[in-house]
Amino acid sequence: MEIFNGTQQAIANKINKTSTISNWRDWKWQLKNSISNIDQFEKLTGITFNADEKSQLKKTLEKFPLSITPYYASLISTENYQNDPVFKQSFANVHELHVLDTDLTDPLSEDKDSPEEGITHRYPDRVLFHVSNVCAMYCRHCTRKRKVGDIDFIPSKEQLQKGIEYIKNTPQVRDVLLSGGDPLMLPDSKIDWLLSELTAIPHVEVVRIGTRMPVVLPYRITDELVQILKKYQPLWINTHFNHPREMTASAKEAVRKLADGGFPVGNQTVLLANVNDCPRIMKKLVHKLVQNRVRPYYLYQCDLSEGLSHFRTPVGKGIEIMESLIGHTSGFSVPTYVIDAPGGGGKIPVMPNYIISWSTHKVVLRNYEGVITTYKEPDHYENKFCDRDCENCNLELNMEESDEMQSLGIEKLLADSNDSISLIPENNERHNRRDD
Structure with a gap:
């Protein structure tokens, strides 16, 4: 487990001078002290923006809000924040206001595929x-x-x-x-x-x-x-x-x-x-x-x-x-x-694409190195036409879990879980007469 490092300590102290490591590791404390505006971000991280940048950023936040946990903010490399992957994922960017004609409010049509709200x-x-x-x-x-x-x-x-x-x-x-x-x-x-x-x-x-x-x-x-x-x-x-x-x-x-x-x-x-x-x-x-x-x-x-x-x-x-x-x-x-x-x-x-080509009998493939090889198709595969008539299909369609406790032979007679009292050979004449 990581210690309460210098950056975390500095951010925690700026939030509250009495903050402790137990505060920092309290997820509800983190949420309560989430960064939600530019001034708060500047105060806690030490990153500052000029007046023009702030003006543009505030316009962005009017459309798309800001919320960063102190924990995640502590991961930002402040010396090179413009290129920092944590900063880019968490802090507002003026480019968010560049909405293209191809941009969509609901790009995956989740609302249209919603038979019930939520x-x-x-x-x-x-x-x-x-x-x-x-x-x-x-x-x-x-x-x-x-x-x-x-x-x-x-x-x-x-x-x-x-x-x-x-x-x-x-x-x-x-x-x-x-x-x-x-x-x-x-x-x-x-x-x-x-x-x-x-x-x-x-x-x-x-x-x-x-x-x-x-x-x-x-x-x-x-x-x-x-x-x-x-x-x-x-x-x-x-x-x-x-x-x-x-x-x-x-x-x-x-x-x-x-x-x-x-x-x-x-x-x-x-x-x-x-x-x-x-x-x-x-x-x-x-x-x-x-x-x-x-x-x-x-x-x-x-x-x-x-x-x-x-x-x-x-x-x-x-x-x-x-x-x-x-x-x-x-x-x-x-x-x-x-x-x-x-x-x-x-x-x-x-x-x-790893398949280069194929014919009736061969598939031509390439691997990650660029090696080209062939796979020979089977000569006698009988293509199974599926007419959805599952009742008459010769595939084993019983897909329930197999019984691991099935017993055979003498084991079956000895098993307390089985009520069989004898083993009868197939086509036993006496038992065949009984069936008649």
Whole structure:
């Protein structure tokens, strides 16, 4: 665990001269003292802006608010803040006011795919459940800028209950992703209630939580929270590290608690211009993630949300990064590069092309080194025409869990769990007569 370092001590003392390390590690203290305006940011970090910069920045904040935890602000390299990845993700930029004709308020059409307020039902068997509209930090690249940080959109318990009822009444939903905002901004008691309601629904097989708390406010991952979450397995956690600098000692401790709690932990990174659009940076990030038992899950192309054009890279940059990872590091360290399709088409994988050509009998492939090889197709594969007549299909369609306790022969007669008293050879004449 990291000590109360000089930068943290200085920021804490500027907030309150009596601040202690226990204050600093209190997630509620962090939220209470979040940085929400330019003057406060200047006071706590020592970074100053001239009058013209301030004027432009204030215009930005009139449209897109500011909220930075003291913890995350302490990670900014103040000597070179203009190029600092933590600063760029957390502090306002005048380029956010450059809204292009192609920018969209709701780029993923989440509102259109919402059969109930707070529910986005896009894929057949899973839903996104917006359970909070506030975050510990207002990320400058947020795809939900239209809602996040707006206190008028904080869902009540009654509204959440409506979402739960929708899920109860939609039996094809087997997977529920809690998102927001940040679900872990809810108090422990409400998280407990919400998970108990969802996991009690028979057709819900898995619940996921999307959170950036391990990155921007790792002290939120308390032992008490982990004990609550452990009651509701299987529970999957996805977080959002974008740069190796974010994997601090406190962040490592947060993901350690989650991993030790038995939760599979994944990471969704957004490709951001001048933040992580570099093969070296991305490789270091995925290595730090897997070293801390976090599986790289998605690498997102930056969405077409309003004011994000300065963050967007060409898709070719993402392909270049994927080429630097595939084959050059462990397969489980490689995320899937996706574009979340504008208009609500869902996540579309965009990967380098490794199939050069193919014919009836051969596929021509290339590997990460540029080596070209062939794979021989089978000569006698009988293509199975599927007419959806499952009753008469000769495939084994019994997909229930196999019984590991099946016993045979003498073992079967000896087993206390089995009532058989004899073994009868097949086609025993006497028993055949009985059947007649």
